[in-house]
Structures are given as C-alpha cells and as structure tokens.
Amino acid sequence: MAPLIQEALADTPVVLLNGPRQAGKSTLAATYGDRGFRMLSLDDAATLASAREDPTGLVRSLDRAVIDEVQRAPELLLAIKQSVDNDRRPGRFLLTGSADLRLLPSVADSLAGRMEVLTLLPLAGCELDGAAGQWLECVFSGDIPMLPSGNRAIETGEALVERVLRGGYPEAVARSTVRRREAWLRQYAAALLSRDVRDIASIEKLEQMPRLLRALAQMAGQLTNLNPLAGQLLLDHKTAAKYVGVLEQLFLIRRIQPWGSNRLARIVKSPKLHFLDSGLLSHLRGADAVALKRDRTAFGPLLECYVVSELLKLASWSERDLQVLSYRDKDQREVDVVIENAAGQLIGVEIKAKASVQPRDFAGLHKLAELSGDQFIAGLVLYDGNETLPMGHGLWAVPLATLWRL
Missing domain, CATH: 3.40.50.300 (P-loop containing nucleotide triphosphate hydrolases)
Structure with missing residues (x-):
C-alpha cells in the first residue's frame, strides 16, 4: 500500500x-x-x-x-x-x-x-507470508496459479482452519494464544459499536447493534434479506437497513453486488453479505478449531469469508480496475466470486472446504462461461489440496494456498 x-x-x-x-x-x-x-x-x-x-x-x-x-x-x-x-x-x-x-x-x-x-483492509495472507500478492495479476494474464514444487502439502486441513480463524487484524494475529486473540476481538467489536457508530450516525437503539452484528454473522455468505432480521430484532425494515449500512460504512461487512449480463434475465439481484475479516466472523459465530473439527460443515461460511476478503484485498492494490461480484440465478446456479475488469473480462471463483473436487463443483462456472462468452478468462475451484488440475474448457481446480503463496 x-x-x-x-x-x-x-x-x-x-x-x-x-x-x-x-x-x-x-x-x-x-x-x-x-x-x-x-x-x-x-x-x-x-x-x-x-x-x-x-x-x-x-x-x-x-x-x-x-x-x-x-x-x-x-x-x-x-x-x-x-x-x-x-x-x-x-x-x-x-x-x-x-x-x-x-x-x-x-x-x-x-x-x-x-x-x-x-x-487498507486487514493484513492479507500474502503479506503475512511475505509473498508478492500477484494472484489476480497471474489469472488475468492467463497463467493459472500453482504451488511451487517445494510448497506442496502446506496449510491444508487443520493449518487452513487456523489461518481462517486467525483473520488479518494485525493485533489479533500478533496475539500468542487463541484466548488472547478472542479477548482482543471481543473488545474491538464492543469499542466500535459503542463509540464509532455514534461518530458517524444517529442510532436510536444503539443497544441493538451487538445483536444485529451477531445475527448478521449467521447470515454471512448468504443473500442479504433484511425482513426476517428486522423482525428478529423488533426493528422495521428501514431501520434495519440503516443499521446494516452503518456497519458497512465501518468496514465490518461488505455487500457483494451481483454480476449481470444482457443475456441473463433470471439473475438474482440481491447482494451477498460478507464480513471483511474471517477472524472477527469466527469470533461472532463462536467458532473454534475443536468445534470445526467436530462439525466441518460450519467451516464453509468462514472459509468463503476468508477467500472473499483475500480477493478484495488483492483487488484493492491491483493496477487493474477490478470489481468483486457474485453470481446466482433463479435456477440456483451460482458462483461464489466473479471478478471483472474494466474491459468486461472476468474470472469465476468457487470455494470448497474439501480436499478433492467433483464435476458438479463446476456447474455454476460452466453457466458463467456460457453467459460471458469470449469475455470469460477462467473458472477456478479453490480447494483444500495442493495440486493445480485442468478440468476442461478453461476450468481448473486450484489449491487455496496459492492465494497467499504468489
């Protein structure tokens, strides 16, 4: 930066x-x-x-x-x-x-x-690992990311879970134990909601903000639907929308807008809700390594938050003019992240918290490639493995670790 x-x-x-x-x-x-x-x-x-x-x-x-x-x-x-x-x-x-x-x-x-x-967002994985942060430049140049031969079999499984739980706030990363990191995250969230909210907005029900933040944590990675959230907190829709906007202004959350195409009439136009730090999201959801080992399905939303945040960071310092978007249609086909440059060229990224990939994991990317035609550069499924594998028609299985090793 x-x-x-x-x-x-x-x-x-x-x-x-x-x-x-x-x-x-x-x-x-x-x-x-x-x-x-x-x-x-x-x-x-x-x-x-x-x-x-x-x-x-x-x-x-x-x-x-x-x-x-x-x-x-x-x-x-x-x-x-x-x-x-x-x-x-x-x-x-x-x-x-x-x-x-x-x-x-x-x-x-x-x-x-x-x-x-x-x-300036919290530290990216490449910054923590001393890498150049060239993942997006690599893909948009037509080079599919792969791990150097000496970096195989690193940060998969439990090590990947720990990276996601740690997040990127420098003070949290520097804490020597999980307990101390949790203490910092708890006080960080409390200070933001008690002081910074007052600085930027007139909030009538300030006491609702901690509950709102935790409720939003349960919605992370999902389409933004404020109606049930407003009802849960006894707020009207307009007030709930205002409060969510305040949290976005404070860089706690980001609503990722949908990618659209003139050839697509069935797009879902609601944005997806993401937290900008996976460590904070993990804290708000009460997730820890022991619980995630017991219930691996709970890791998916945290991993998606981590990857989306990493891509936002990489895009923020890229020399290219990049938009980070998502795709979902009414037939339930979706792509977790669509990154589009100023010329309309794009890549699609699917995020999988597993060590292998299946053909069905590429269904949304196939549709995205069909809709974008010649503007489609590549579709990548990021997974918890260490080999970059071609899957046909511009589609690839790519190790998650390439995000912080390039």
Whole structure:
C-alpha cells in the first residue's frame, strides 16, 4: 500500500486512506511525520474540538499535513476543499478514516477531482507470508496459479482452519494464544459499536447493534434479506437497513453486488453479505478449531469469508480496475466470486472446504462461461489440496494456498 500512497501524493492534492480501525492506517500514515507533514489525530480531544469548532482556521494553519481519523470531523473536508482550490500543489493532505466517507450523509463534499481514495483492509495472507500478492495479476494474464514444487502439502486441513480463524487484524494475529486473540476481538467489536457508530450516525437503539452484528454473522455468505432480521430484532425494515449500512460504512461487512449480463434475465439481484475479516466472523459465530473439527460443515461460511476478503484485498492494490461480484440465478446456479475488469473480462471463483473436487463443483462456472462468452478468462475451484488440475474448457481446480503463496 505504501507505494500506492506515494504515487498518489505525487500528483493529487488530497489522498484518503480509509479502512477499518486497527488495520494499520495510522501506523502507515505516521511514517510521513518525517517527510515534512504535520501530524494531527482527531482521536485527540483538543484537536477534535478545534476541527469541529473552527475547521477553516485549523486547515488554514496547515501546509502539508496528515489528519488521522478524519471521519470524526467531516466539517474539515469542506475547509480542505477550499484550501486546495487556492493551492493545488500535489501531496498537501494525507487523510485516514475508519469509516467510508463516500457513504456518510454528513460529508458535505466528495472532493471530486481533488482527492484519491485508497482502501487498507486487514493484513492479507500474502503479506503475512511475505509473498508478492500477484494472484489476480497471474489469472488475468492467463497463467493459472500453482504451488511451487517445494510448497506442496502446506496449510491444508487443520493449518487452513487456523489461518481462517486467525483473520488479518494485525493485533489479533500478533496475539500468542487463541484466548488472547478472542479477548482482543471481543473488545474491538464492543469499542466500535459503542463509540464509532455514534461518530458517524444517529442510532436510536444503539443497544441493538451487538445483536444485529451477531445475527448478521449467521447470515454471512448468504443473500442479504433484511425482513426476517428486522423482525428478529423488533426493528422495521428501514431501520434495519440503516443499521446494516452503518456497519458497512465501518468496514465490518461488505455487500457483494451481483454480476449481470444482457443475456441473463433470471439473475438474482440481491447482494451477498460478507464480513471483511474471517477472524472477527469466527469470533461472532463462536467458532473454534475443536468445534470445526467436530462439525466441518460450519467451516464453509468462514472459509468463503476468508477467500472473499483475500480477493478484495488483492483487488484493492491491483493496477487493474477490478470489481468483486457474485453470481446466482433463479435456477440456483451460482458462483461464489466473479471478478471483472474494466474491459468486461472476468474470472469465476468457487470455494470448497474439501480436499478433492467433483464435476458438479463446476456447474455454476460452466453457466458463467456460457453467459460471458469470449469475455470469460477462467473458472477456478479453490480447494483444500495442493495440486493445480485442468478440468476442461478453461476450468481448473486450484489449491487455496496459492492465494497467499504468489
């Protein structure tokens, strides 16, 4: 992510680095304190009061600055716009935000044409393993991922379960025991729901947010249907939708939109609900290695969350303009992930929590290939094995471990 920030600062007045709390934004932004940037954090009470009471005066005093947690004082954005319009030098402001400013109704101006937005999600598997993160580049270039001969038979079975349960938040990953990781995740979720929600939205029934988050955890990987959820929490549909939107703005969840085609009239248009960190999802579902060993079917939604999150991370720093989508039609044929580039070319990814694949595992990919025609690059079934195997007609069985080893 650091090279992307530096590239953006070289030709853009304002760069926003957003993403969930504790993903490493502040640590990364702090490195600019030695490069002539003044460092301001809106987690500091006095700085926050100044930003809210006199945003124009505060910004007027700045030449080049890092402003951390800018979502706490969205009033600053209009003042920054005015400052930038008077002085269009590139690299004037590096902002960080733990809420998606583009989705906040309190933001008065998007700074269109003046600001580049980058998203930093929790650590990807390739970052933890020191790999280059070239999985998507490889597939879109027509090279099917495979493990080097020296990397066979790694991180399958129980080791794969542990990777998924660990997730990617740096603080959680660094914890030495499962108990300590669980303690961090519990307090992380509680802090977000008690403080950050108040920062970005007016929530009348704040006490319902923990229940809502846990209920959504049970829906992970499924189509978003808020009607039964609203009834379960004694909320009307509009209020439930607002609360879900707040959790999405905080980068806890992501609704993955459906892929569409002019040749497809029977597409299911509801988005799929995913959590952006499999460790947090596992915590909310009460999953652990012992329980998953006893009931392997419970691992499927967690693994799907992990892979979708990994693909979102890889797409976020790709030089290609990529959309992460899903596919499902009314005949119940589906593909877990469809990744489409700006030219409309696409790959399909199915996720299987098993050590072998069957022809039926490729049914949705066959349909996707038929609908997309020449735009279809490849269809991959990611599975808990270590061999890349051709399955005919641009379809492949590919080890899950290639995601973090390339």
